[in-house]
Amino acid sequence: MADTLFVVLAAGEGTRMRSSVPKVLHKIAGREMLAHVVAAALAAGGADIAVVVGPGREDVAACARTMHPDCKVFVQTERLGTAHAVLAAREALKAGYKHVVVLFGDTPLITSATLERMIDALRDGAGIAVLGFEAENPAGYGRLVTEAGELTAIVEEKDASDAERAITLCNSGVMAFSGELMPNLLDSIGNDNAKGEYYLTDAIALARSLDVKTVSRVADETEVGGVNDRIQLAAAEYAMQQRLREAAMISGVTMRDPQSVYMNHDTKLGADVIVEQNVVFGPGVTIESGAQVRAFSHLEGCRVGANAQIGPYARLRPGADLAKGVRIGNFVEIKNARIAEGAKVNHLSYVGDATVGEAANIGAGTITCNYDGVSKHRTEIGANAFIGSNSALVAPVSIGAGAYVGSGSVITKDVEADTLAVGRGRQVEIPGWVARWRGKHKKG
Ligand code: UD1
Ligand code: MG
Numbered sequence: 001m002a003d004t005l006f007v008v009l010a011a012g013e014g015t016r017m018r019s020s021v022p023k024v025l026h027k028i029a030g031r032e033m034l035a036h037v038v039a040a041a042l043a044a045g046g047a048d049i050a051v052v053v054g055p056g057r058e059d060v061a062a063c064a065r066t067m068h069p070d071c072k073v074f075v076q077t078e079r080l081g082t083a084h085a086v087l088a089a090r091e092a093l094k095a096g097y098k099h100v101v102v103l104f105g106d107t108p109l110i111t112s113a114t115l116e117r118m119i120d121a122l123r124d125g126a127g128i129a130v131l132g133f134e135a136e137n138p139a140g141y142g143r144l145v146t147e148a149g150e151l152t153a154i155v156e157e158k159d160a161s162d163a164e165r166a167i168t169l170c171n172s173g174v175m176a177f178s179g180e181l182m183p184n185l186l187d188s189i190g191n192d193n194a195k196g197e198y199y200l201t202d203a204i205a206l207a208r209s210l211d212v213k214t215v216s217r218v219a220d221e222t223e224v225g226g227v228n229d230r231i232q233l234a235a236a237e238y239a240m241q242q243r244l245r246e247a248a249m250i251s252g253v254t255m256r257d258p259q260s261v262y263m264n265h266d267t268k269l270g271a272d273v274i275v276e277q278n279v280v281f282g283p284g285v286t287i288e289s290g291a292q293v294r295a296f297s298h299l300e301g302c303r304v305g306a307n308a309q310i311g312p313y314a315r316l317r318p319g320a321d322l323a324k325g326v327r328i329g330n331f332v333e334i335k336n337a338r339i340a341e342g343a344k345v346n347h348l349s350y351v352g353d354a355t356v357g358e359a360a361n362i363g364a365g366t367i368t369c370n371y372d373g374v375s376k377h378r379t380e381i382g383a384n385a386f387i388g389s390n391s392a393l394v395a396p397v398s399i400g401a402g403a404y405v406g407s408g409s410v411i412t413k414d415v416e417a418d419t420l421a422v423g424r425g426r427q428v429e430i431p432g433w434v435a436r437w438r439g440k441h442k443k444g
Pocket of ligand 1: 009010011012013052076078079080081082084085104105106140141142143154156170171172173198199200201226
């Protein structure tokens with residue numbers, strides 16, 4: 001018998017998001033909420049994952065499959081409640097599992113460690129384990145009713161008595177079931193409640209009536225908070241950022257002001273990386289050990305080699321690949337360019353679709369003119385080349401190793417190695433010109 005099936009419910013409409021995008025595809029730290037949940041299930045050993053989506057939601061299915069190509073997708077044609085949603089995945093249940101863990105696609109902060117704790121509760125003899133949390137404001141959540149430390153029922157708010165509403169221990173939505181028990185329980189759940197829905201939470205009272213042990217485990221509210229509107233989306237983003245920053249710092253990254261550093265879920269920062277204030281990491285960034293990212297820099301799709309220094313105010317765009325010890329200074333933009341070891345681009349430059357050789361020096365205000373309005377072209381700059389300030393390198397063009405380009409040049413032809421190229425108007429001096437000009441333009 002296979003071990004564990006994870007069933008992720010993602011058929012909710014999420015109308016309170018007021019969005020044309022389905023709720024579970026809204027992103028937290030650059031990744032869809034559903035993808036976060038599937039990632040947690042995968043990390044908890046979930047090779048078998050079923051996702052329940054609403055009708056016509058190919059986009060939601062595609063997101064799940066991107067995370068896990070073997071993921072099984074089921075469509076819940078009508079939205080008749082959480083138990084009904086799980087039943088949409090009945091075919092997956094038929095394979096026979098020891099454990100079935102149900103979780104929600106809109107609870108993006110759930111961790112694999114918590115999911116493992118839920119499965120452990122089953123291994124310790126429970127028929128159902130529910131993940132609860134102490135809610136600061138329990139409004140809207142199902143309440144966990146306990147007697148002598150045992151979980152006896154979950155009561156939805158709309159069906160709760162005043163005494164039950166006073167309970168602050170709430171249902172997160174994550175429930176782990178003994179796989180043997182589950183099919184019968186699901187079939188016995190009715191819809192006689194305030195919402196007329198088939199509540200998965202009714203499984204607890206039913207299981208109790210069959211003498212099945214039901215238990216709860218408690219998680220922190222920040223881990224299990226659901227996202228139903230944009231305010232909760234922002235709260236989840238905040239909590240995820242906090243988690244990512246802390247993980248980075250624990251692994252040896254210095255952050256001067258962690259609150260002002262924005263991470264992507266896949267940001268990789270090596271040991272002894274220093275990140276100054278107000279830095280934004282977009283998708284696909286790797287910073288190797290000892291590198292410094294100075295204040296107000298924006299990075300995405302790039303690699304920064306060991307001991308490199310970028311910023312303040314640097315922008316690294318996709319395909320920026322910086323080797324060891326490179327320096328990228330203020331107001332410099334690098335895109336799709338490999339910058340070799342020890343090269344410097346220190347001020348006010350744009351380097352795109354280019355290679356820059358080892359220890360080359362790119363002067364202030366250098367622009368690679370990579371686009372002719374139709375196509376992009378490459379600029380090759382050799383090792384130890386020196387590009388004078390305010391030069392335009394009109395691609396396709398190559399500057400040989402060790403060559404010099406005079407300041408203010410517009411370079412349209414290849415420059416040989418160790419050669420000086422100057423492409424600018426010659427300076428003209430006209431003695432006496434100023435006195436004549438002033439004489440002509442004297443006032444009064
Ligand atoms: C549910 C729980 C409640 C818990 C709360 C935590 C039930 C009956 N109630 O309430 O105890 O405190 O979550 O946030 O389980 N879904 C479907 N199809 C459906 C209905 C729901 O796929 O027919 C999915 C939704 O996409 C969502 C999840 O199930 O991911 C929960 O549904 P929702 O309607 O938000 O339930 P709550 O009322 O919040
Ligand atoms: Mg909800």
